[in-house]
Amino acid sequence: MNFVFPPQTAVVPVAGSDAMFPVHRIYCVGRxxxxxxxxxxxxxxxxxxxxxxxxxxxxxxxxxxxxxMPYPGMTNDLHHEVELVVAIGKGGTNIAAADATQHVWGYAVGLDMTRRDLQGEAKKLGRPWCTGKGFDFSAPISPIHPITETGSIVQGEIRLDVNGATRQNSNMEKLIWNVAETIEHLSKYYALQPGDLIFTGTPEGVAAVRQGDLLEATIESVGDLRVRIV
Structure with a gap:
């Protein structure tokens, strides 16, 4: 098989290993x-x-x-959103919540970075959020920790500090739709595939960041993620 140019695959490192997790799709849960x-x-x-x-x-x-993370163009209101990321290792459709854990490969700490002004304008006009949510480098992520090491995560602290001051601090037991329920719903709309990442939503406290800010995200049982806006 000949390619016009070499295929490009996004990957995320696996914690404590030289293995790489190839990314298929990135799904995000709103509110x-x-x-x-x-x-x-x-x-x-x-x-x-x-x-x-x-x-x-x-x-x-x-x-x-x-x-x-480079501060993106076309915005004056870049927001942070710390989230538990679920890495899918086994695909499927119409997955029951009771079986969802069987499809989870591992977990990571993620940031759903958002051009809030562009997202807000899209909402007003009834347009897609793509420019507000899907821009380059908008999904910083830590190494993925296998579920065999973390166990199934249903609770634990989720926190984000900016320049040493806490902005977001909650517990994953406060998820409206927990990981298993999220997988159940999502798999009704899409055939989940190995390599899919699910950003499961963010707690309150989202706010703007500027160039030079240091973001430090921590999720209990998973680890941390540090990103500077440049």
């Missing part, structure tokens, strides 16, 4: 913590909804290092 839903103007336990980022939007950051 999946009650208090964040409120700060975004919503209330109640609405049905889960999803949006996507390109696979190569990932910005892998090795353990113990500080990743550098």
């Amino acid at each position: 999946n913590y009650v208090e964040h839903a409120k700060e975004m103007g919503a209330t109640g336990r609405e049905a889960p909804f999803f949006f996507m980022k390109p696979a190569d939007a990932v910005l892998p950051v090795a353990h113990g290092t500080i990743g550098e």
